[in-house]
Amino acid sequence: MKAKDEVEKKAPLQIEGEELPRVVTMKMKHAPPPGFEEMLRVFPFANRAGVMFCFGDTIYNPSKVRVPQWIVEHEAIHMKQQLNMGVEAWWKRYLIDVNFRLDQEVPAHQAEYRCFCEMNPRDRNARRRALRDMAARLSGVLYGRMIRFEDAQRLIKNRKERVNGDSQGVVSADQGADL
Numbered sequence: 577m578k579a580k581d582e583v584e585k586k587a588p589l590q591i592e593g594e595e596l597p598r599v600v601t602m603k604m605k606h607a608p609p610p611g612f613e614e615m616l617r618v619f620p621f622a623n624r625a626g627v628m629f630c631f632g633d634t635i636y637n638p639s640k641v642r643v644p645q646w647i648v649e650h651e652a653i654h655m656k657q658q659l660n661m662g663v664e665a666w667w668k669r670y671l672i673d674v675n676f677r678l679d680q681e682v683p684a685h686q687a688e689y690r691c692f693c694e695m696n697p698r699d700r701n702a703r704r705r706a707l708r709d710m711a712a713r714l715s716g717v718l719y720g721r722m723i724r725f726e727d728a729q730r731l732i733k734n735r736k737e738r739v740n741g742d743s744q745g746v747v748s749a750d751q752g753a754d755l
């Protein structure tokens with residue numbers, strides 16, 4: 577019995593204190609999201625191939641690209657945010673309020689990076705590339721150049737337990753929003 581328990585603890589993807597598997601799923605539609613015209617007015621790059629949208633409990637994937645699990649985890653953060661606030665209200669504010677947008681995107685990118693790292697535990701170079709790509713996206717034209725690349729990298733890597741003096745345990749957008 578004891579020996580068996582020890583073996584199980586050494587299983588490569590087992591994370592202590594967490595039950596496996598923890599796979600986040602969402603609905604998906606191969607179509608533009610509701611309100612796409614309005615989104616395009618604010619984000620002209622949103623019609624690029626591969627850009628996806630969370631609207632409520634559904635990922636809208638108009639260019640029908642393959643969606644890796646870490647993107648599902650990113651969109652699932654937006655799903656929670658939207659269902660909390662009201663989907664229409666969330667999108668309305670997301671389109672006009674840059675600080676709000678950053679505040680919503682930071683935890684989504686953190687979840688995406690965390691998932692990528694969990695799924696690529698033995699590939700340090702892949703994790704480094706992924707962080708660079710995610711930081712380039714978070715700081716890039718798609719979202720309207722909200723922050724600098726270096727700040728994006730730092731914010732994405734940050735784990736909540738490493739942020740000192742933040743009683744909410746959440747990385748504040750203010751830390752990266754000063755341009």
Ligand SMILES: [Zn+2]
Pocket residue numbers: 650654680681684
């Ligand atoms: Zn996002």
